[in-house]
Amino acid sequence: MTSALPWGDVALNLGVSVLATAVFIGVIMATAVAIKNHSIIDIFWGPGFVVVAVVSYLLSAGSGGDDTRRLVVLLLTAVWGLRLGLHIGRRNLGHGQDPRYTRLLASREGGSLVVFLVRQVYGLQGLLIVLVSLPVQLAMYESAPLGVVGAVGIAIWVVGFTFEAVGDWQLSRFKADPANEGRIMDRGLWAWTRHPNYFGDSCVWVGLWVLALGHWAGLLTVIAPFVMTKLLVSYSGKKLLEKGMRRKRGAAYEDYIARTSGFFPMPPKRRAARTSA
Numbered sequence: 001m002t003s004a005l006p007w008g009d010v011a012l013n014l015g016v017s018v019l020a021t022a023v024f025i026g027v028i029m030a031t032a033v034a035i036k037n038h039s040i041i042d043i044f045w046g047p048g049f050v051v052v053a054v055v056s057y058l059l060s061a062g063s064g065g066d067d068t069r070r071l072v073v074l075l076l077t078a079v080w081g082l083r084l085g086l087h088i089g090r091r092n093l094g095h096g097q098d099p100r101y102t103r104l105l106a107s108r109e110g111g112s113l114v115v116f117l118v119r120q121v122y123g124l125q126g127l128l129i130v131l132v133s134l135p136v137q138l139a140m141y142e143s144a145p146l147g148v149v150g151a152v153g154i155a156i157w158v159v160g161f162t163f164e165a166v167g168d169w170q171l172s173r174f175k176a177d178p179a180n181e182g183r184i185m186d187r188g189l190w191a192w193t194r195h196p197n198y199f200g201d202s203c204v205w206v207g208l209w210v211l212a213l214g215h216w217a218g219l220l221t222v223i224a225p226f227v228m229t230k231l232l233v234s235y236s237g238k239k240l241l242e243k244g245m246r247r248k249r250g251a252a253y254e255d256y257i258a259r260t261s262g263f264f265p266m267p268p269k270r271r272a273a274r275t276s277a
Contacts (some may be wrong), residue, residue, distance in 0.1 A: 009063050010141050012127055014159050016059060017052045017137060018130055024051050025126040029117060034260070037104070038117070039098040041125055046084030048125070052133040053077035053115025060140035066214065069146055073139045076157050080164075080204050087168050127169030132205065132228050134221040136210035142214035163189060163265070168200030184249060184256045191264040195254065198232040199263055205229070233263060 018027075025041075025048070032038045057074045092098070101121070108116050168190040174180050189196035203223040212218035232238060245253045259269040 004143055005025060005217060006063050010138060011136050013056055013140070014130075017055055017133065020051055020055045021048060021126045022243060024048055025122050025129075029114075029122045029180055032194075032195040033117070037097045038121060039092055039096075041121060041240055042098070043085055045091045045125065046083070047079035048062070048086075048129040048134050049080040049136070050069070051077045052129060053081075053136050056137045058142045061063070064139045064143045065139075065145055066145055069142060069144075069150065069211065069214060070140050072146065072150070073136055073152065073208065074106050074203075075138050075244070076208065076211075077133075079163060080157075083161075083199050091172070109208070128231070129229070132224045135205075135209045135218065135224050138218055138221055139208075139212040139214065142212070142218070144214035146211075149213050150211055153207045153213070155207070155232075157204055157207030157212060159194050160200040160205075160207055162200065163193075163196045163203065164200030167200060171197070182249075184252050186260065186268075187258055189265070191260065191268045193261045193263060195232075195238050196265070197265060198237050199265065202229040238263065 012067050024044075028041055028044050053074050057070055060070055069265065099104050104120060167189045170190060171185055174185045202225065205228045209218070209221060209225045212221050242253075242257075250254075261268075
């Protein structure tokens with residue numbers, strides 16, 4: 001790891017990223033209020049990271065950051081973020097507002113709607129984008145070549161992206177078949193982990209963190225994959241989804257839980273006969 005890092009430029013990058021994210025999220029919030037559908041924030045979650053990556057790439061030009069590292073980090077962030085946005089967009093558009101947001105709005109007890117939305121939805125989303133993107137921002141200013149550590153980071157990203165993209169594709173195909181109505185998706189990657197897409201998302205950000213290890217300061221940005229994984233496992237992802245699936249599918253989903261790893265891919269246990277809800 002090299003000790004050379006333009007701290008002033010990194011600090012400026014962070015400030016501009018905060019501003020760009022605030023503008024981006026503000027536009028999304030204004031649009032959501034106008035069309036009365038706050039679910040669109042889910043579509044723009046991934047692209048929000050692309051905004052930060054583009055801003056960081058442009059600001060870091062001429063700063064001494066390794067050009068290969070800068071370009072790789074930009075491309076990997078963009079591919080992940082844009083694919084995720086397109087996937088959620090295709091899945092959500094035309095289905096109205098997600099009930100989660102309807103329930104959240106119903107819980108408001110007077111006061112300004114804008115303040116409520118900033119505190120409960122959009123401000124938090126913006127803060128998380130800035131926080132989780134710290135490895136992306138820092139990596140743009142690191143002068144060390146990618147080397148073996150960089151190759152490891154790319155490999156982890158590839159594994160994660162494959163799990164996320166293939167898992168989403170397999171689930172979409174499963175749901176599109178009327179014969180699977182009421183059944184549990186337990187095929188393909190979903191036989192090895194109940195959440196291949198969440199596992200993949202976590203790996204993507206571990207990979208991007210490893211790509212920020214061209215300087216010792218990159219170690220400090222481990223908070224990014226930690227926060228992303230914590231969100232996926234304990235808050236908005238796995239925990240919330242499985243609570244709903246237990247309620248809707250009952251014993252069938254409990255059987256799936258019993259034979260399938262909850263997060264890290266593992267060979268499926270000996271399964272019972274295929275069940276339906």
